[in-house]
Amino acid sequence: MAATPSTNAGATEEMSPSAELMRLVNAYQVSQALHVAATLGVADLLVDGPRDVASLAETSGSHMPSLYRLMRALAAVGVFHEGTDRVFSLTPLGACLTGDAPGSRRNYARWIGTPGQWRSWGNLLHCIRTGESAAKFTCGVDAWTYRAQNPEERAIFDSAMTGNSRAEAEAVLAAFDFGRFGSVVDVGGGQGHLLRAILLAAPALRGVLFDQAQVVATAAPAFAADGLADRVEVVAGSFFDAVPAQRDAYVMKAILHDWDGREAIEILRTCRRAMAASATLIVIERVVGPPNEDAERKFSDLNMMVQYAALERTGPEFRDLLAQGGFALREIIPTRSPLSLVVAHPAAGA
Ligand SMILES: C[S@@+](CC[C@H](N)C(=O)[O-])C[C@H]1O[C@@H](n2cnc3c(N)ncnc32)[C@H](O)[C@@H]1O
Structure with missing residues (x-):
């Protein structure tokens, strides 16, 4: 995957610890951008070949200049490829954002931005201070009850798990x-x-x-x-x-x-x-796994918390x-x- 640049890193500081930390701090922006792209289904609109942003905006019901800015940002991290005249195509990463790909993460990307999940992560500090679930603190009930009470979010969660x-x-x-x-x-x-x-x-x-x-x-x-x-x-x-x-x-x-x-x-x-x-x-x-590696499992652990x-x-x-x-x-x-x-x-x- 292409490096995720920080929003304001210049070429000279891209490899500095400060720039690298900024990239990590801003990772939430990439998550939310992927969530929006998955919700709009723009990757699925590119399965049959490249399309310009005007036709993507029309089909997905989006504000064209804003969709362009979303697409070019995601192209900068390797999810899409931006060609000439604002024409976009799928990369191998973007293909996984389509609903039918064998390794599809589209529904997972839709789910991470649902209100219950996104707002709960905003209260991670509560977990660390108390050892309690942020979802319960945020939603007032445990995550299973919350989803039972919010069938739309539950359906997205179930399809994310299937994905x-x-x-x-x-x-x-x-x-x-x-x-x-x-x-x-x-x-x-x-x-x-x-x-x-x-x-x-x-x-x-x-x-x-x-x-x-x-x-x-x-x-x-x-x-x-x-x-x-x-x-x-x-x-x-x-x-x-x-x-x-x-x-x-x-x-x-x-x-x-x-x-x-x-x-x-x-x-x-x-x-x-x-x-x-x-x-x-x-x-x-x-x-x-052991100390100082295995970020995927250790962040999944935080998600369980x-x-x-x-x-x-x-x-x-x-x-x-x-x-x-x-x-x-x-x-x-x-x-x-x-x-x-x-x-x-x-x-x-x-
Ligand atoms: C993280 S999902 C995993 C689903 C599936 N095993 C997979 O890997 O895709 C957890 C599953 O536990 C189920 N579950 C939660 N509470 C349950 C209960 N009390 N009895 C049976 N299943 C339950 C949920 O409905 C959900 O399908």
């Missing part, structure tokens, strides 16, 4: 063969993208998609479209109450990082109650958490994405 799963599923499947199991439950599986990918990769496997009723309500047609209707069950419920029992494998992707210790242990214990001693638990999460007063965990933290939930950690398998598979079995006597 992330689309981008990550391939890496997960390259790292782990689910064909060794006869049945699998995706606990908190969202709209089912990862489960669909797992079932398509393992033709003898049967699956259960388990999530909250409002999330799984529209999941069945996508399984049917992939010819998976007779190999999948869609079950609504809460992982604090019960999950479908006696399957061979239980997958939880991006679930435990949403919850602090007490609730995460409760979720694990719910799974443990449903599982035979021979079953396998596959937790798919970021595993936080802002949203839920929760966290990304290190390997030893996973080992302890799993033990408290009734599991023994067997191995941590990295993938080529930021996610790892944390594989565990019911602990003897648990």
